Amino acid sequence: MFEEALRTEAPPDAGATGVAPVALFQPENLLVRDRTPRPAWVEIDLEKLRRNFKLIFQLLPPHVRLLSVVKDDAYGHGALHVSKAALAAGASFLAVSTVAEAIVLRERGITARILMLGDRHESEFSCCLAHDLTCCVSEPEGIRKLASLAARFERPIPVHLKVNTGMNRYGAPWSQAAQIAVQIQATPSLRLEGILSHFAQSDGKDKSHATLQLERFESVISQLARTGTPAPIRHMANSGAFLEIPAAQFEMVRLGILPLGVYPGPDCPRLAGLEAVMSVKARITAIQHLQPGEGAGYGIRFKAARPTRIGVLPIGYGDGLPYARNRGFVLVQGHRAPIVGATAMDAITIDVTDIPEAQLWDEAIIMGGQGANSISAEDLADIHGSIPYQILTTWRARLPHVYLHEQIGPCGSPNA
Numbered sequence: 001m002f003e004e005a006l007r008t009e010a011p012p013d014a015g016a017t018g019v020a021p022v023a024l025f026q027p028e029n030l031l032v033r034d035r036t037p038r039p040a041w042v043e044i045d046l047e048k049l050r051r052n053f054k055l056i057f058q059l060l061p062p063h064v065r066l067l068s069v070v071k072d073d074a075y076g077h078g079a080l081h082v083s084k085a086a087l088a089a090g091a092s093f094l095a096v097s098t099v100a101e102a103i104v105l106r107e108r109g110i111t112a113r114i115l116m117l118g119d120r121h122e123s124e125f126s127c128c129l130a131h132d133l134t135c136c137v138s139e140p141e142g143i144r145k146l147a148s149l150a151a152r153f154e155r156p157i158p159v160h161l162k163v164n165t166g167m168n169r170y171g172a173p174w175s176q177a178a179q180i181a182v183q184i185q186a187t188p189s190l191r192l193e194g195i196l197s198h199f200a201q202s203d204g205k206d207k208s209h210a211t212l213q214l215e216r217f218e219s220v221i222s223q224l225a226r227t228g229t230p231a232p233i234r235h236m237a238n239s240g241a242f243l244e245i246p247a248a249q250f251e252m253v254r255l256g257i258l259p260l261g262v263y264p265g266p267d268c269p270r271l272a273g274l275e276a277v278m279s280v281k282a283r284i285t286a287i288q289h290l291q292p293g294e295g296a297g298y299g300i301r302f303k304a305a306r307p308t309r310i311g312v313l314p315i316g317y318g319d320g321l322p323y324a325r326n327r328g329f330v331l332v333q334g335h336r337a338p339i340v341g342a343t344a345m346d347a348i349t350i351d352v353t354d355i356p357e358a359q360l361w362d363e364a365i366i367m368g369g370q371g372a373n374s375i376s377a378e379d380l381a382d383i384h385g386s387i388p389y390q391i392l393t394t395w396r397a398r399l400p401h402v403y404l405h406e407q408i409g410p411c412g413s414p415n416a
């Protein structure tokens, strides 16, 4: 797809070809990073993303809404692209973690509801209100401060009450949550639109803690129902719970990683048809021939035990690849090529001795599929002692991001 990135630089000339150029891209609207050739890049397949959302909607009962979690640039996939795909598929809400993440979406024309995950400091409230962002609230003092700022609006401002049922980070203690919910309902400038909790462990084999959290959440809901308070939207399920704890779906699920085609953990049931949306690729930019005893890279962390063909890939820890020594592999010509030596800022070295067909400028897969083989975010997480979430978000901004199968909105460019 490197060629495709290059093509965006110079659209075909209608005069020469007799065919009007198809305005798939407006290069001037792309980030410099994304319109500058570089033989290492992140590829995001928007068709797969759209298919994943469709698949998830087919599995959701009709009364259950979808909130798409697009924090941290949609786990590195591009918050605007993922938000547009989610909303087009029927998502009701988006969610981010920082006010800046939400404002970027607003500035790019996203008018959908945006829920701010986590707790907000009072200094953030005005900004949230000005940009029509919906806050999660949990403690009475914050609620009072938000209420006084909200009083200048004509209609009550919707808020979602976060309940701590056992994650023990954010949220009102579950034993006090119903009482706080009633206080919110009694505040004229606020409207209790939603009530939520977050699982600490929804994707492991052991569901005992998740079950305890669900029971506590349900007990808050029943207490609230007894007060006669109108039922807010209840939401608790993340991707793991969506897959395995149907009782947690309530009126809305909050999904981040699953629509991206990646599972939260190794034990989750697999969804037929779900595909990873992101790939990371680089081309072999140099080939070296080592004699036995010769080494490669910083610190000579690799020494050839036999006549060895080394390929150099122009991607390193400066691009987010976790630092390692003689660990992991990439795919070249559909085969596994071991990564040898130490990861540098801008390069890694791979052993292609056993892949004689490997040539200069061949495409190597750091994450993704090639032929019958693939390297998933889960595989990379295993190799580097991490989790798939961190692997998805590790790829840094200096890698060009190539979006496949863009659909053009009315304003012309999807990157506008």
Ligand SMILES: Cc1ncc(COP(=O)(O)O)c(C=O)c1O
Binding pocket: 069, 117, 118, 198, 237, 238, 239, 240, 254, 255, 256, 257, 258, 264
């Ligand atoms: C409060 C909350 N809900 C939902 C999610 C989405 O989780 P997942 O990506 O596992 O679907 C997150 C992500 O961390 C979150 O913080």
